[in-house]
Amino acid sequence: MTPRASKVLWYILLAIHGLAVLLPMIWMISTALKDSWTIFVSPWGYPEHLAWANFPNAWKKGVLGWKFINSIYISLAALCAALGIASMAAYVFGRFKFWGRRTLFFVFIAGLTLPAFLGIVPLFMLMKSLGILNTRYGLTFVYTAFSLPFSIFVLTGFFRGLPGELAEAASMDGCSPFGVFFKVMLPLAKPGLVTVGIFIFISLWNEFQLALVLLTKPENSLTLTLGIANLTMAQRYQSDWGAMFAGLSIGVIPTILLYSFLQKHIQAGLTAGAVKG
Amino acid sequence: MSANPSGLPHKPAGAGLRFPGRRVQGPTAALHRPLVLILVFLAPAILIYGLFFAYPMARAVYLSFCRVAPASQVATFIGTANYRKLFSDPIYGWALVHNLVFLIVSGSATIALALAIAVGLTRISRGRGFFRVIFLFPNVMPVVVTSLLWSFVFNPAFGLLNGMLRLLDLNRYCHAWLGEPHYALPALMLIGVWGGVGFYIVLFYAGILRIPTDYLDAAKIDGANGWQEFRHVTLPLLGDLMKIAVTYIAINSLNIFALVYLVTEGLPDRHLDVSLTYMYEQYSKNSNMGYSCTIGVMQMAILLGLSFLINRVLRRETVEL
Numbered sequence: 001m002t003p004r005a006s007k008v009l010w011y012i013l014l015a016i017h018g019l020a021v022l023l024p025m026i027w028m029i030s031t032a033l034k035d036s037w038t039i040f041v042s043p044w045g046y047p048e049h050l051a052w053a054n055f056p057n058a059w060k061k062g063v064l065g066w067k068f069i070n071s072i073y074i075s076l077a078a079l080c081a082a083l084g085i086a087s088m089a090a091y092v093f094g095r096f097k098f099w100g101r102r103t104l105f106f107v108f109i110a111g112l113t114l115p116a117f118l119g120i121v122p123l124f125m126l127m128k129s130l131g132i133l134n135t136r137y138g139l140t141f142v143y144t145a146f147s148l149p150f151s152i153f154v155l156t157g158f159f160r161g162l163p164g165e166l167a168e169a170a171s172m173d174g175c176s177p178f179g180v181f182f183k184v185m186l187p188l189a190k191p192g193l194v195t196v197g198i199f200i201f202i203s204l205w206n207e208f209q210l211a212l213v214l215l216t217k218p219e220n221s222l223t224l225t226l227g228i229a230n231l232t233m234a235q236r237y238q239s240d241w242g243a244m245f246a247g248l249s250i251g252v253i254p255t256i257l258l259y260s261f262l263q264k265h266i267q268a269g270l271t272a273g274a275v276k277g
Numbered sequence: 278m279s280a281n282p283s284g285l286p287h288k289p290a291g292a293g294l295r296f297p298g299r300r301v302q303g304p305t306a307a308l309h310r311p312l313v314l315i316l317v318f319l320a321p322a323i324l325i326y327g328l329f330f331a332y333p334m335a336r337a338v339y340l341s342f343c344r345v346a347p348a349s350q351v352a353t354f355i356g357t358a359n360y361r362k363l364f365s366d367p368i369y370g371w372a373l374v375h376n377l378v379f380l381i382v383s384g385s386a387t388i389a390l391a392l393a394i395a396v397g398l399t400r401i402s403r404g405r406g407f408f409r410v411i412f413l414f415p416n417v418m419p420v421v422v423t424s425l426l427w428s429f430v431f432n433p434a435f436g437l438l439n440g441m442l443r444l445l446d447l448n449r450y451c452h453a454w455l456g457e458p459h460y461a462l463p464a465l466m467l468i469g470v471w472g473g474v475g476f477y478i479v480l481f482y483a484g485i486l487r488i489p490t491d492y493l494d495a496a497k498i499d500g501a502n503g504w505q506e507f508r509h510v511t512l513p514l515l516g517d518l519m520k521i522a523v524t525y526i527a528i529n530s531l532n533i534f535a536l537v538y539l540v541t542e543g544l545p546d547r548h549l550d551v552s553l554t555y556m557y558e559q560y561s562k563n564s565n566m567g568y569s570c571t572i573g574v575m576q577m578a579i580l581l582g583l584s585f586l587i588n589r590v591l592r593r594e595t596v597e598l
Contacts, residue, residue, distance in 0.1 A: 006503065010397040014404075017394055018411050020471070025414065027437045028426050081325075089322035092315050108322070111330055113580065115532045117553055118573040119333030121566045122340060125350055126333060145329035148322060177314040206419035208535045213557075225421040229539060232425050241435070251422045259417040263410050266417075270479050 025252075032245035051242055058231075058246035067227035068250065074136055074223060075204040078143035082200055083193055085144065086151030087159075091181055091189075093152065094159030095167075105156070111149030120213050127214060134215055136222055142210055147200045158192035159185065195269040198262055202255050224251055341571040347564035359571040369572065372550040373579075375462070379551070380530035383466040388522060390470065391477035396507060398482050409482070413475040420472065424539040427468040431455050455540060458548055465549065468536060473529065477522055484518040485511055520591045527583045531576065552576055 035051045059065040092098075093105050123142065124133070132138030162185060170184045171177070211226045221230050228251050232244055259266060341359055343352040363369055394412065398405055415423060430437040431454035439451045454460045488511065496506045512519075534553040541549045550558070552572060560569035 007401060010400045011404075013393065014397050014401065014408050017390070018408060021411055021414055021475075024426055024430055024437065024471075027430070031429075085321045085325060088318035092318045096311055096315055098312070098315050104319075104323075107331065108326060111326070113528070113584070114334060115553070115573070115576055115580065117532070117534065117556060118570075118577055119330065119337045120573070121333075121345075121560055121570050122336035123329065123333035126328075141325065142329050145325045148326050148330070152322065177311060178317075181314075181318075202417055206417075206421070208419070208421050213561075225419045228419075228425070229421050233542060245429075248422050248426055252418050255417045255419065256414065259413070260410070263413070267409060267413070267479055270476065 028245055028252075029249055032242060032249045034242055036241050054242040054246040055250070057240065057243040058250060061231065061240070061243055061247075064224065064227055064231070064247055064250060067222060067224045070136065070222045071205060071224040072254075074140050074143065075201055077137075077140045078147060078204055079197060079200050081140070081144040082147035082151050083197055086148055086196075087155055087186060087189065087193065088181070089148075090152050090155035091159050091185060093156045095164075095185075105152075108149055108152050111146075112153060116146060116209055120210070124213055134217060134222075139211065139214055139222065142214060143204050143207065146210065147204065151196050151200060154196050155189065155192055158189055162188050195265055198258065198265055199269060202258065205255055337570040337573055340567050341574045343567045343570075345566035347566070350566070352567070355567075359568050360575075362568065363571050363575060368550060369552070369555060371548075372552045372555045375549060375551045376531050376533065378462065379466060379469065379533060380527055383469045384523075384526040384530055386466070387470050387474050387477055387526060388519075391474050391481050391522075392512075394474075394478045395481035395485055396511070398478070399485050409479065412478050415472045416475040418472070420535045421539060423472045424468065424536045427464075427471070428455060428540045431464055461541070461549055465537060465540060468540070469530075469533070472536070473526075476525075480518055480522060481515065484515045488514045520587065523591060524584055524587050527587060528580060531580055531583070 032054055033050045033052065035054075038051075059068075089108070093101065127133040127138050127142075130138075132141070166184050166188070167180050170180050175183065206225060207223070208225045208229065211221075211223045212229075215221050215223070215226060221227050228247050231247055340352055342354060342356060344355050344358075345352045398408060429435075433439060433451070433453040433456065436454075438454065442448065442451050452460055454464045492510050492514065493506060496510045501509065532553060533551055534557070537549060537551050538554050538557065541554075553576070556569050556572040556576070559565040559572065
């Protein structure tokens with residue numbers, strides 16, 4: 001086979017996979033713009049007149065609008081808390097020696113492999129007795145805790161790799177250890193914080209399992225993913241399909257936008273740990 | 278959490294550690310002592326992680342040996358009764374079989390497809406960036422959206438799949454996909470591959486780019502064709518990446534939940550339970566909290582065993598660069 005012919009075959013393979021990826025997504029958006037009648041008559045066709053009303057309908061119907069804002073609030077709050085707490089801990093793990101360091105580090109990192117579901121029953125009981133079940137800040141606490149293993153793991157490696165000279169110089173100049181961290185080391189760690197932040201935000205925005213168990217009342221389904229799931233389950237035997245597809249589209253928009261703008265960061269971050277050098 | 282680069286190689290502890298400078302002894306020396314900083318900086322992490330992560334996990338291990346009263350939630354120690362029940366529970370057995378089918382069928386399909394696409398990406402000259410961006414779209418979508426969207430793709434009345442078949446005049450191949458036992462599991466696995474393969478494409482692509490071109494040139498000079506080059510140079514030199522990929526796939530296939538829960542909810546019987554949906558069912562519908570924890574602990578044991586096994590089996594298969 002000539003190199004040119006084999007290249008064409010590779011292009012065909014990639015194009016087919018690209019189409020398989022994009023087709024369901026395009027279908028989702030085009031269906032979100034159809035009225036329920038058209039969906040049934042021509043599921044495959046192009047929407048003749050765009051039924052934009054589906055989006056406000058979805059926004060109001062499952063109170064998705066309110067949940068959208070809730071999801072942003074919870075994800076951002078947990079993200080900030082996790083980054084703050086994890087960067088302090090990672091700094092200590094990465095740059096200090098103390099008794100029990102390896103054991104403690106291992107305890108945190110073990111969280112990466114444990115299934116989130118293992119502790120779900122006791123977690124539910126704990127939150128109930130603390131009176132924070134079905135609350136936004138209750139879920140924020142849990143999301144913060146579940147984000148710590150990954151954040152600490154990546155950031156510890158990051159702090160360990162930073163040059164020590166700047167910190168030494170600052171401390172010689174009379175900067176307190178706390179000052180060294182906040183004024184010198186934390187700004188240096190910014191690229192690491194950005195990468196970790198993107199991953200945490202996307203995974204918290206997409207999170208479903210914990211929310212399903214910890215937000216027990218359907219009317220309290222605070223996050224968008226849970227709201228979309230509940231809306232679809234409730235609607236499955238009704239007929240406002242257009243609004244449902246609009247709901248699905250709303251759920252995708254933030255992460256797809258974030259990914260499209262920051263995809264270089266994400267592609268690099270995905271393999272940063274796995275591929276050495 | 279999806280696509281967590283967990284279990285990655287990291288430097289041995291202590292390597293490259295440096296203290297941020299010896300401090301000058303003086304009146305404020307007490308404040309400068311790193312011990313204070315270490316305690317203050319670790320406290321919030323230990324508190325939050327301990328309370329909302331470590332404590333529930335440890336407590337779950339204890340509860341797996343208990344019967345928990347549904348209303349009062351008082352736990353009574355009953356020894357290994359839950360475990361004995363688990364080992365003779367046919368529904369749990371079938372759930373694990375489904376996990377295993379996911380791991381083997383869906384997992385090999387994912388790896389094969391990801392390898393092919395990653396090699397393809399290195400062989401083309403234009404459009405790499407475009408394809409790489411598109412291929413990762415499903416991975417950043419919420420799994421809730423992926424699952425529900427695909428349950429509509431398979432919808433017998435207005436789904437995309439049957440719509441396409443009708444368009445091509447292949448009406449006789451139309452099915453109620455998820456409603457028919459024969460097609461439901463393959464359909465679920467297809468969704469799993471669609472949603473997961475992007476990450477492995479990026480992983481393998483980065484791995485192939487890392488291989489020094491000398492090796493590939495040497496293979497070409499020796500007259501290797503494309504397939505031989507892939508089989509004898511690229512594949513062995515992917516090294517640890519294959520191990521990482523297989524480990525991830527094993528973890529993800531075992532921890533599969535939202536996809537099965539969302540797609541099969543409302544279907545007549547539970548011929549599609551996987552271990553975590555069964556665990557959730559025991560907890561939410563049957564208020565069987567102790568037994569639910571037993572399934573969770575078992576899950577952890579299986580995960581640990583599996584990662585150990587994968588590391589053992591694949592160790593000799595790879596070449597370190």
